[in-house]
Amino acid sequence: MSEVIIYDEILIIGGGLIGSSIARAVREHGAARRVVMHDSDEGVCARLQALDICDHVDRVCSASQADLVILAVPPGVIAQTAEKILPHMKPGAMLSDVGSVKANVVEAITPLLPGGIDFIGGHPIAGTEQSGPDAGFASLFADRWCILTPSSKTVEDSPAAQKLQNFWQTLGSRVEFMDAAHHDLVLATTSHLPHLIAYALVGTATDMETVTKGEVVKYSAAGFRDFTRIAASDPVMWRDICLQNKDAVIDVLGRYIEDLTALKKAVRWGDGETLLKEFTKTRAIRDKIIDAGQDVAVPNFGRDAPEDGTGN
Amino acid sequence: MSEVIIYDEILIIGGGLIGSSIARAVREHGAARRVVMHDSDEGVCARLQALDICDHVDRVCSASQADLVILAVPPGVIAQTAEKILPHMKPGAMLSDVGSVKANVVEAITPLLPGGIDFIGGHPIAGTEQSGPDAGFASLFADRWCILTPSSKTVEDSPAAQKLQNFWQTLGSRVEFMDAAHHDLVLATTSHLPHLIAYALVGTATDMETVTKGEVVKYSAAGFRDFTRIAASDPVMWRDICLQNKDAVIDVLGRYIEDLTALKKAVRWGDGETLLKEFTKTRAIRDKIIDAGQDVAVPNFGRDAPEDGTGN
Numbered sequence: 007m008s009e010v011i012i013y014d015e016i017l018i019i020g021g022g023l024i025g026s027s028i029a030r031a032v033r034e035h036g037a038a039r040r041v042v043m044h045d046s047d048e049g050v051c052a053r054l055q056a057l058d059i060c061d062h063v064d065r066v067c068s069a070s071q072a073d074l075v076i077l078a079v080p081p082g083v084i085a086q087t088a089e090k091i092l093p094h095m096k097p098g099a100m101l102s103d104v105g106s107v108k109a110n111v112v113e114a115i116t117p118l119l120p121g122g123i124d125f126i127g128g129h130p131i132a133g134t135e136q137s138g139p140d141a142g143f144a145s146l147f148a149d150r151w152c153i154l155t156p157s158s159k160t161v162e163d164s165p166a167a168q169k170l171q172n173f174w175q176t177l178g179s180r181v182e183f184m185d186a187a188h189h190d191l192v193l194a195t196t197s198h199l200p201h202l203i204a205y206a207l208v209g210t211a212t213d214m215e216t217v218t219k220g221e222v223v224k225y226s227a228a229g230f231r232d233f234t235r236i237a238a239s240d241p242v243m244w245r246d247i248c249l250q251n252k253d254a255v256i257d258v259l260g261r262y263i264e265d266l267t268a269l270k271k272a273v274r275w276g277d278g279e280t281l282l283k284e285f286t287k288t289r290a291i292r293d294k295i296i297d298a299g300q301d302v303a304v305p306n307f308g309r310d311a312p313e314d315g316t317g318n
Numbered sequence: 319m320s321e322v323i324i325y326d327e328i329l330i331i332g333g334g335l336i337g338s339s340i341a342r343a344v345r346e347h348g349a350a351r352r353v354v355m356h357d358s359d360e361g362v363c364a365r366l367q368a369l370d371i372c373d374h375v376d377r378v379c380s381a382s383q384a385d386l387v388i389l390a391v392p393p394g395v396i397a398q399t400a401e402k403i404l405p406h407m408k409p410g411a412m413l414s415d416v417g418s419v420k421a422n423v424v425e426a427i428t429p430l431l432p433g434g435i436d437f438i439g440g441h442p443i444a445g446t447e448q449s450g451p452d453a454g455f456a457s458l459f460a461d462r463w464c465i466l467t468p469s470s471k472t473v474e475d476s477p478a479a480q481k482l483q484n485f486w487q488t489l490g491s492r493v494e495f496m497d498a499a500h501h502d503l504v505l506a507t508t509s510h511l512p513h514l515i516a517y518a519l520v521g522t523a524t525d526m527e528t529v530t531k532g533e534v535v536k537y538s539a540a541g542f543r544d545f546t547r548i549a550a551s552d553p554v555m556w557r558d559i560c561l562q563n564k565d566a567v568i569d570v571l572g573r574y575i576e577d578l579t580a581l582k583k584a585v586r587w588g589d590g591e592t593l594l595k596e597f598t599k600t601r602a603i604r605d606k607i608i609d610a611g612q613d614v615a616v617p618n619f620g621r622d623a624p625e626d627g628t629g630n
Contacts, residue, residue, distance in 0.1 A: 106540075131540050134617030135604075141617070151537060182536075192533045195523050197540030203515055204541075206581055208600040210574045211507050221504045223606045224494075225463060228418075228443050228509030229516075229548050231613045234604040236541055241597035248585045248593055259582045262522045263575060269518055270571045273560045281560055285553035288520040292447075292546040294535045301543045305446030305453070307619040 011172045013038040017064070017072035019087060021045040021054045022240075023133060024104050025078030026142030029060045031177040034144040042072065045139075046079075053139045069094045074173065076128075077103040082246035085114035088125070097122035100166055104128055106193060106243075107250040108155045108186040116157050124166040127155040127186060129193070130179060137240040148178035149299065155186040194254035199262060201244055202255070204237040323484045325350040329376070329384035331399060333357040333366045334552075335445060336416050337390030338454030341372045343489040346456040354384065357451075358391075365451045381406045386485065388440075389415040394558035397426035400437070409434035412478055416440055418505060418555075419562040420467040420498040428469050436478040439467040439498060441505070442491060449552040460490035461611065467498040506566035511574060513556055514567070516549040 016038040018025045025043065032038050041060040044067040045051050055063045069075050069091045077084050077091075084105050095101065101123060105111055108127045115125050132150040134141060152174040160166045162183045171181045184192070211222050211230060222230065248255050272280040296303045328350040330337045337355065344350050353372040356379040357363050367375045381387050381403045389396050389403075396417050407413065413435060417423055420439045427437050444462040446453060464486040472478045474495045483493045496504070523534050523542060534542065560567050584592040608615045 131537050136617050150539065153537075188528075191526075192529050192537060193540060195526055195529050196534055196537045196542040199522070200519060200541035200545055202581060203519060203545075203578070205597050205600055206574065206577045207512060207515060208603055209596055210511070210570065210577045212599070212603060213577075214503075214507055214570070214573070216500075217504050217507050219603070219606075222508055223603065223610050223612065225443050225465075225504060225508045226607045226610075226612045227462065228505060229512035230508040231607050232544055232548060233512055233515075234600065234607055234613070235619065236544060237597075237600040238604040241594055241601075244597050245590050245593040249588055249590055252585055252588070255585050256582060258522065258526070259578065259585070261526070262518065263578055263582065265518045265522045265525075266515070266571065266575055266578075269514060270568060270575065273564055273567050273571070276561055276564070278557050278561055281557040282553055284521055285517050285549075285556050287524070288517055288546065288549040288553075291520055291524060291531070291535065292550040294531075295538045295543050295546055298535050298538075300535065300538045301546070302621050305448050307547065307621050309614050309619050 010035070010037065010176045011169055012036065013073045013173075015040045015042060015072045017042045017044065017069050017075045018060070018078055019044050019067065019075065019091065020078035021050045021139045022078060023137050023141045024130065024146075025076070026054065026057070026059060026139040027132075027144065027146040028076060028078065028104075028177070030142055030144035031147055033059065035176050035178070037173060037176045038074075050139055057139060059139075059142075067091065070096055072096070073099050075099065075101050077101070077105070080240075080243050080246045081105040081107050081111070081250045082242075084111050088115045089118055092118055092120060092123065095120075095123050099123055100170065101125045102128045102170055104130055105250075106197065106247045108153075108189045110250050112155060112157050112186045116159070119159075124160050125157070126160050126167055126170050128170065128174070129153045129155070129189065130174070132179075135235050135238040137243075145178065147174070150179055151182055152179040153182050153184050153189055155184055155189050157186075190251050190254045191257075194251055194258045198247055198251055198255050199258045201236055201239060202248065202259060203262070204233040205244070207233045208237045322347070322349065322488045323481055324348065325385045325485075327352045327354060327384045329354045329356065329381050329387045330372070330390055331356050331379065331387065331403065332390035333362045333451045334390060335449050335453045336442065336458075337388070338366065338369070338371060338451040339444075339456065339458040340388060340390065340416075340489070342454055342456035343459055345371065347488050347490070349485060349488045350386075362451055369451055371451075371454075379403065381411075382408055384408070385411050387411065387413050389413070389417075392552075392555045392558045393417040393419050393423070393562045394554075396423050400427045401430055404430055404432060404435065407432075407435050411435055412482065413437045414440045414482055416442055417562075418509065418559045420465075420501045422562050424467060424469050424498045428471070431471075436472050437469070438472050438479055438482050440482065440486070441465045441467070441501065442486070444491075447547050447550040449555075457490065459486070462491055463494055464491040465494050465496050465501055467496055467501050469498075502563050502566045503569075506563055506570045510559055510563055510567050511570045513548055513551060514560065514571060515574070516545040517556070519545045520549045
């Protein structure tokens, strides 16, 4: 890794899980001399102050001194937050974000940019099902991928893109550059679709007239409980992601419904051969995910086996 | 808990994750003076012998001495295995199974029963995504539910049902009696549907023409990886479960596809209100699952946070 670039001042707008984790990580790795945070919610500002994870909580959000401004707000308000902050930013500063959808944001912000201010979209592939300033922690980005989506103005080998790459590497991440539209399709597949599936399952299971909610909870270790973890994620953020990444989400969700319908037909026709074929091709990809260091190999995610093992 | 009933001899047919875990648990809790195992696969028999988890590996499967015979074979061959073994069982002995589908099995086996032999279906809600004799462990059933489905001949308060309840309690389980058809609907909801959903997602994601398998693996921590765990479960067992529980599986899968289609419509129409409503009702059920001791509360199942946190 190249030398760490130390910013004079970083402003993080949004004090949730991601924003507060960035503040903690910047302090831990010495990536800035001063970290300022802002959140539109007074209660969040108070928590940020109490947690003492930054140098200053700015309740009016004056960006004038920051060399780097990171928007860590829900995807639905990234563009309008950028519009508000850009006129106050100083020449030579850089704007970035951490949203899960990129093409919309790049498209909305690029025409707003004054000369001398760069914008590069960012998306750290990191998080938990928890939200808010208390849920963050400094090592959240360690060994995780961060995808950067440069525009035509800020190409991959531009000084701005290289500087932002350095920032995320300093926080422990592995950085990948990607076209914004392709990012949205990849994440629709590996993230947005899985979340929609999980939210929908919880809805279907709890709406059954003949199975009580108590039974769903009691026998959840048979598979259901896994889905409730990601379905416990922040609902506002996920509403925004679905709406901001509409085309890709509709595309992958449509394909998924087709695949499920084909499985349903195979069950109805007693077509064991098709079921076995579909169920057999899945183990290999889990092995690859474990080999790539993206999940743990122990049974049941190591939750409770072998001490008091459980699962399907 | 009532006094432990010690069997003279227990025969376990099927040496996979569940069968081999029962053998280990019986030995650990002293639930039988002698444990005999059989598996139709020669290689599995050799592993059972090498693992030394039972008193005798019987390659021809003569059940004549067993007081309790447990069928731990895939759901698709439970009834035919029962048909083979029943003529050799001694009067007063009991037959049970551990399959994930119950109505079909109870219906198929009940007319085959000779006088003096009882059959009660059983289903321990326990397991991992791993398979085979090496994957088992003695504490697999500790604090997990085991559902027993008595028939008209062996009602809940019959000596046979009480004796089987005692057996599972000795292994550490909590026992619930349930009508076989209701069991199949409850498990279709909490287990069979989640597995089908996970298998289908892995299929959809790896079939995308525009997203490479490498990208799916690389960015799987964004949600996808969770689904690959249960989609790594034994494909033969899951084919059998789908076919044996056909009606309930088609019912819940049909409802689920309807719910997903409604979500897709909400995304298409930009109906944020509906999305937010659906995404908001899910956190409460996760809290209940955690309160009921059926999952851990730590973020990301405690896999890697806060040491090197990761997730959505």
